[in-house]
Amino acid sequence: MNVHHAITEISGPTITEQLTDFIMDCEYSTVPDEVIQRFRMFILDYLGVALTGSYSRSSEIIAQVVEELGGKETATVVGRSYKANAALGALVNGTTGHAVEMDDDHRTSVLHPAVAVVPAAMAAAELVGAKGDKLIEGVICGYELMCRIGDAFLGTMYDEGFHPTGACGVFGAAAAAGKILGLDRDQMVAALGIAGTQAAGLEEWKTDGSWIKRLHPGKSAEAGILSVLLAKNGYTGPSTIIEGVHGFLKAFSFERKWDVNMILDGLGTEYRGYGTSFKPYAGCRFYHQVIDATLALTSEHKIDAASVKDAKVRVYRTAYQTLCTPKSRRYRPTSVVDAQFSIPFSVAASIIHGPVMPVHYSEEAIHDPAVLDLCARVEGIPDDEYEKGYPARFPTEVTINTYDGRSVTAYRDLPSGDPENPIYEEKGRFEREIVEKFRALLGYLPDYADRTDTMVSRLSALGPQDDVTELLSLFTPAGRA
Incomplete structure (x- = not known):
């Protein structure tokens, strides 16, 4: 393992530029079918968890605050009867999705990708009327950046007092939104640079069991949307945001140690996000x-x-x-x-x-x-x-x-829900258990019982024919099966 420290001179493409090349090249038509299907299930899993989490008191509070703030109504808010602007809609949906601690988890990067990435992707898709294939492209890109950057910290970011989901989530959210909104290469590099400076998320919630942890992915999703919209309009951000001498790796690493290879190895050929786990149980x-x-x-x-x-x-x-x-x-x-x-x-x-x-x-x-x-x-x-x-x-x-x-x-030593667990050598079992979990969660929500079959069938086949806004309406009180 090659452990690196911050560098002052960059020769060749920066990490951000190489990640941007991956984002530019990622296309629904060229991604393997099994990867597409896995990410359909990740989106399904997120929406089931977020709808369940929308009933939590912390979710009710942030939803109420955002509704009172008002603004342009473009983004669906899961479990609510109103729409918000793209950034605030992503904020609510990311926060809500983390409330019941059943959102997905990437084991080696020690973070939760869906709750930062999917809300940003949803909000971006609704801004431009994107179809399901573009939503999936964005989510794949977001997971890939978030998990790879998280992996670089070798599981030690918690030791520095930071929550990896909040800190790394800004990159995943920006990648997802930027892909869907069609940023060019220079804009995408800038968006990731802008996102990196907004990274945050302190572990101090452990002291008294307060709710700030739930806010972390919501703020990441919001920051991702803001970063992309700023970059699209010409705002600049550093291409060295990750490895630079004042960059993300130095600022958030424990004992200033990290492995850059964990970000770049296999980029474009190995889908690191594909190895994300789902949670069959509530809790950490x-x-x-x-x-x-x-x-x-x-x-x-x-x-x-x-x-x-x-x-x-x-x-x-x-x-x-x-x-x-x-x-x-x-x-x-x-x-x-x-x-x-x-x-x-x-x-x-x-x-x-x-x-x-x-x-x-x-x-x-x-x-x-x-x-x-x-x-x-x-x-x-x-x-x-x-x-x-x-x-x-x-x-x-x-x-x-x-x-x-x-x-x-x-x-x-490997929890159920982890795709590396030997029980998932049985073909289709991983995806089947996510659907079973989704149905179990919706079983606690009688207001949505008549829509469960439609939700599952629509999301299981999500693709170029699906209007994202129409699909998301199923996860609001006014939606219809």
Whole structure:
């Protein structure tokens, strides 16, 4: 692995220029069919999660603020009866999509691409009346830039206090919107330069379980739209925004280390975004393999909550620090966010309820005495050897001890929903499970029940014939099947 530091002189095309060449060359007609279908499913997954998230209190607040701000009504706002301007519509949709912690996740770059990229792509498509093929092109470009730039930090951006989704999301959003709006090469380079200076997203939400994490992808989506519109009208941005001596890699890296090769290797031939995972459960992706192991044990050994004496969860240190500390809030959540980022709470909830969904992290659910009682008997254990496997793997060992003397253990290092998990060697299973998840989420939303089949069929075949605005109307109160 070649670890690089900031450079003062650029010879040949900059990273931004090389990424722009990829964006210019990416065409729906030349992308492999399996990649097109995978990204249709990513868009479907995002919309199901965002519609579910639109009912969250944090989503209601930002939607209300944007509605009061007013402006040109071009962008559909998921779950709402009004439209917003492109930038603010992307802001709401990105924020809403992150509210219930079921949006997709790219394991090695440790970020959530859909919630930054798809809202920007949607808003851009509605601005110009783009069809479904252009929406897909934009989303592919956005995922590719966001995941590749995130990969360069080698899983350590969190250690610097930054949220990779917020910081890297601006590039994905700008790439998606710029592709759809037809920027030329110079404009696209400028747009990425403008986007990079707006990168943000602090991890301080961990201190008190507040909502700012949900805002990060929304701000990325908004910044992407703004960057593209500015560049299209002649605003300039540096082509060295990524690797320059004052650039993104230096500013956001931990101990000033990164690997540029992770951005450029295979660019144009390997679709890094294709390896994005979907979340089958609500809550932080870092513990989904914990839930997999817990559910496997309870099912295989017929263990119910009443029989559990205690449980021990050995995890890589990054997960332990994020999801087991501080104990005062991981064992007694004071907010929904606290519970969404708690291994003890989520293990207890999965033992009692099975696969955990947003309903299991409601304001009422996080104070359920039965869950909290069992939660107190779940111990997290940090493992430095397991940490060496992160972020390529999420090594985890779950042991459940029962009152009748049994002790059973399961090991997992790739969560379900990750395309590298061996269960997805079965052709079509990955896409099928995303559809099943979508239907499960919509099952909690009776107002949209009569549209579910139409949503699935339309998005599963999304292409040049589909009007994006008409399609998105299905995800608003006034939409019709």
